[in-house]
Amino acid sequence: MKRRELLKGAAVAAFASALPQARAAALDELRLDYAYYSPLSLVLRRFGWLEDALKADGTKVKWVFSAGSNRALEYLSGNSIDLGSSAGLAALLSKANGNPIRTVYVGSRPEWTGLLVAKDSPIRTVAELRGKKVAATKGTDPYLFLLRTLREFKVPKSEVEIVHLQHPDGRAALEQGKVDAWAGLDPHMAASELDAGSRFLYRNVGYNTYNFLSAREAFLAEHPQVVAKVITAYEKARAWTLANLSDAAKILAEEAKVSVPVALLQVKLRTDFSNPLPSAEHVNALRAAAPILREEALVKPGTDLDKTVAALIDTGFAKSVIGGKAA
Known part of the structure; x- marks a missing residue:
């Protein structure tokens, strides 16, 4: 030793x-x-x-x-x-x-980020985010996860309204129906899943850095x-x-x-x-x-x-x- x-x-x-x-x-x-x-x-x-x-x-x-x-x-x-x-x-x-x-x-x-929608959301695919509001915190992994996801599914960023909110505010906006989706971050993301029933629209461990x-x-x-x-x-x-x-x-x-x-x-x-x-x-x-x-x-x-x-x-x-x- x-x-x-x-x-x-x-x-x-x-x-x-x-x-x-x-x-x-x-x-x-x-x-x-x-x-x-x-x-x-x-x-x-x-x-x-x-x-x-x-x-x-x-x-x-x-x-x-x-x-x-x-x-x-x-x-x-x-x-x-x-x-x-x-x-x-x-x-x-x-x-x-x-x-x-x-x-x-x-x-x-970690797998600390993913793209979430509210429990009762009718949105089932990333393509359906066209014309919708998505919350994310600029300059963070969730924000970059969102950009990579949109590119993967060929959804132009210009066709999505990205609402720049800090992670807790993004969660609140999703659960209050103020945005249609949220690029979340744990533990806020896990809390939204377990406490509010929010569900993954898309997850990809490889897009988590x-x-x-x-x-x-x-x-x-x-x-x-x-x-x-x-x-x-x-x-x-x-x-x-x-x-x-x-x-x-x-x-x-x-x-x-x-x-x-x-x-x-x-x-x-x-x-x-x-x-x-x-x-x-x-x-x-x-x-x-x-x-x-x-x-x-x-x-x-x-x-x-x-x-x-x-x-x-x-x-x-x-x-x-x-x-x-x-x-």
């Missing part, structure tokens, strides 16, 4: 020395987000493991709530947080549009040891969650104010926590999904998305920290 820890420390130190701007600067406060779509962040915040890990350094931890990927990425771009969790494709979109971030850890592989934990590039360069401690703490939360899925669901239920069955649907049945290491799997998934960003003119013409993917996903840092211990 001691040898493994020494090797881990040496790897982190080597990574830090490879960064030209790296320096052993003191950090008074670490700012990171927590979100209902990121169960590991809720577990980590609940038990205070990160606070414990940074206490000896005199670093305090400030938790900032993210209502959606768009908020987390805005906070990163505006230097309001140092690390934030978001959907993979949303992170790529943000990176392509100038947000200087790098993904250093993968919280999960990963839960990425990304850091500001400047922060990663200045405080690689702190980022390493964050990843180590996330790994502790992941191991605990895998061993205590029902208890993790209870934490989500309490935080998001949803029922335990709703939380269990999200945590136990629709979230895969098995692969935390950014790797070729994530690079390839984003490269396959990236064309929607260009096709919908969400990035500047001529943007090299393959290069952007490579610049976003750091496949080495987490491996140097947790190595083969991830399982």
Whole structure:
């Protein structure tokens, strides 16, 4: 065990020395987000493991709530947080549009979004959305899921009225009949299913991208040891969650104010926590999904998305920290 820890420390130190701007600067406060779509962040915040890990350094931890990927990425771009969790494709979109971030850890592989209609809706196919109102949160996985779905079923975006609402408001709009469909996000989506009888119009696990934990590039360069401690703490939360899925669901239920069955649907049945290491799997998934960003003119013409993917996903840092211990 001691040898493994020494090797881990040496790897982190080597990574830090490879960064030209790296320096052993003191950090008074670490700012990171927590979100209902990121169960590991809720577990980590609940038990205070990160606070414990940074206490000896005199670093305090400030938790900032993210209502959606768009908020987390805005906070990163505006230097309001140092690390934030978001959907993979949303992170790529943000990176392509100038947000200087790098993904250093993968919280999960969720099926957290789908296209829902109300319980009594007569709509049965995606094609029937022509001329209808669909709620979605711009800049998030559900929004990009909606765009990919419309393209798959050859429904022009111009023939659908997309109503831009935050996730909880989108749920309310669907259940109140103010929109005809909603690109939802768990746990709000699961709650609408179980509590209001909303049903999937279309679901596709392949159109759900990963839960990425990304850091500001400047922060990663200045405080690689702190980022390493964050990843180590996330790994502790992941191991605990895998061993205590029902208890993790209870934490989500309490935080998001949803029922335990709703939380269990999200945590136990629709979230895969098995692969935390950014790797070729994530690079390839984003490269396959990236064309929607260009096709919908969400990035500047001529943007090299393959290069952007490579610049976003750091496949080495987490491996140097947790190595083969991830399982």
